[in-house]
Amino acid sequence: MIKKGFKFIDLFCGIGGFHQALTSLGGKCVFASDIDLDCRKTYQKNYGLEPFGDITKINEADIPSHDVLCGGFPCQSFSKAGKRLGFEDETKGTLFFDICRIISFHKPKYVLLENVRNLASHDHGNTWKVIHGKLSSLGYNLLPEPIIFSPHYIGVPQHRERFYIMCVRKDIGNVEPFVFDKTTIKPCSIEDILQDDNEIENIKDYKISEDLVSLIDLWNEFIQKIQVKKLPGFPIWADRLCDLDVNEDLNQYPLWKQNFILKNNELYKGNKVFIDEWLGRAKQNPLFFGSKAKLEWQAGQTNHPDIWKQIFQLRPSGIRVKVNTYFPALVAIVQTSIVGVRKRFLTPKECSRLQSFPETFIPDAKEPQAYKQFGNAVNVECVKIIAKHMFNNHGSI
Numbered sequence: 001m002i003k004k005g006f007k008f009i010d011l012f013c014g015i016g017g018f019h020q021a022l023t024s025l026g027g028k029c030v031f032a033s034d035i036d037l038d039c040r041k042t043y044q045k046n047y048g049l050e051p052f053g054d055i056t057k058i059n060e061a062d063i064p065s066h067d068v069l070c071g072g073f074p075c076q077s078f079s080k081a082g083k084r085l086g087f088e089d090e091t092k093g094t095l096f097f098d099i100c101r102i103i104s105f106h107k108p109k110y111v112l113l114e115n116v117r118n119l120a121s122h123d124h125g126n127t128w129k130v131i132h133g134k135l136s137s138l139g140y141n142l143l144p145e146p147i148i149f150s151p152h153y154i155g156v157p158q159h160r161e162r163f164y165i166m167c168v169r170k171d172i173g174n175v176e177p178f179v180f181d182k183t184t185i186k187p188c189s190i191e192d193i194l195q196d197d198n199e200i201e202n203i204k205d206y207k208i209s210e211d212l213v214s215l216i217d218l219w220n221e222f223i224q225k226i227q228v229k230k231l232p233g234f235p236i237w238a239d240r241l242c243d244l245d246v247n248e249d250l251n252q253y254p255l256w257k258q259n260f261i262l263k264n265n266e267l268y269k270g271n272k273v274f275i276d277e278w279l280g281r282a283k284q285n286p287l288f289f290g291s292k293a294k295l296e297w298q299a300g301q302t303n304h305p306d307i308w309k310q311i312f313q314l315r316p317s318g319i320r321v322k323v324n325t326y327f328p329a330l331v332a333i334v335q336t337s338i339v340g341v342r343k344r345f346l347t348p349k350e351c352s353r354l355q356s357f358p359e360t361f362i363p364d365a366k367e368p369q370a371y372k373q374f375g376n377a378v379n380v381e382c383v384k385i386i387a388k389h390m391f392n393n394h395g396s397i
């Protein structure tokens with residue numbers, strides 16, 4: 001059982017993924033901080049609490065005492081700081097150092113941190129080694145490895161594997177191993193978070209352009225009509241759907257690129273008549289150049305491939321088609337995935353649902369900011385599960 005009214009602080013608070021989760025578990029936020037002004041405004045509007053700014057400028061003694069410290073901190077390398085400072089304190093000069101000085105002063109009962117999945121391998125494992133060593137030396141028990149968790153494990157259609165670090169003050173107890181039974185994973189459906197088009201204001205702002213629709217129609221025709229034993233797992237590059245140029249020395253390219261060029265050439269040789277005719281039409285579409293003249297089919301093998309039934313993204317490397325069970329992780333840039341069946345981008349409301357924010361949450365009115373903030377946020381339901389695990393093993397906090 002968690003004692004209602006426990007106090008927590010929300011560092012690097014963003015728009016409050018931790019705030020949502022810990023409040024719903026009965027906690028009360030007594031301090032928040034984020035350097036980003038727009039995040040602070042969104043936070044204030046939703047929770048009635050104005051976050052402080054840059055944490056590096058805040059004296060730990062000015063932060064109220066608390067039971068739980070939480071934060072999804074930016075991942076930085078420690079080795080340079082360590083070398084520069086002669087290993088006096090490897091964390092100095094990083095934002096993790098600021099977390100440590102607050103922990104060291106307040107000694108909260110629990111610390112819950114979140115980071116990107118590659119934290120363990122970051123800087124050849126040194127980053128995690130330093131974090132683990134530092135938190136232990138501050139008097140906390142933590143698992144030897146951070147745990148990985150993602151909304152798509154619990155039926156929320158977003159693939160967002162993140163590392164969570166649960167720390168329990170040594171006088172309180174251990175962190176029990178977190179065993180998540182993956183056989184219980186609920187199947188995801190993107191339909192669970194989609195809004196009906198007719199309930200979206202300014203729907204045309206989210207729809208893709210007619211030229212893009214025509215371009216996707218063209219690529220759809222391509223993927224449906226090519227004669228192949230298996231749909232290509234390599235990127236299809238329109239400018240390489242041709243005979244090899246005998247004057248071109250392929251050795252000038254790295255091996256992976258040579259391989260893709262040869263595979264595209266094989267594809268061309270097996271479908272010459274269709275591809276020549278298709279290219280003639282495709283070149284008339286004003287968008288058919290650069291990254292949009294490339295297709296990355298990553299939606300598996302099927303007898304009836306159809307881009308419009310999948311999710312796709314316009315990436316610098318090409319149009320990437322993914323299977324429609326869940327979305328790739330939201331990121332802190334404006335352009336979101338395109339929902340094939342709707343021929344449109346995700347709305348801020350849908351991004352909010354992908355991060356399990358409640359329906360009552362008011363996003364930033366400036367849409368680019370709203371997308372960025374959701375892309376940076378932590379998934380609320382994931383935090384709830386991890387935090388409950390951390391608390392429940394020790395009775396009341």
Ligand SMILES: C[S@@+](CC[C@H](N)C(=O)[O-])C[C@H]1O[C@@H](n2cnc3c(N)ncnc32)[C@H](O)[C@@H]1O
Binds near residue numbers: 014039
């Ligand atoms: C990964 S996001 C955390 C998002 C948050 N967990 C949420 O649910 O919205 C990291 C946040 O750290 C903030 N940040 C970066 N440097 C900071 C600093 N020096 N002081 C306070 N906040 C900082 C960024 O503005 C960003 O919002």
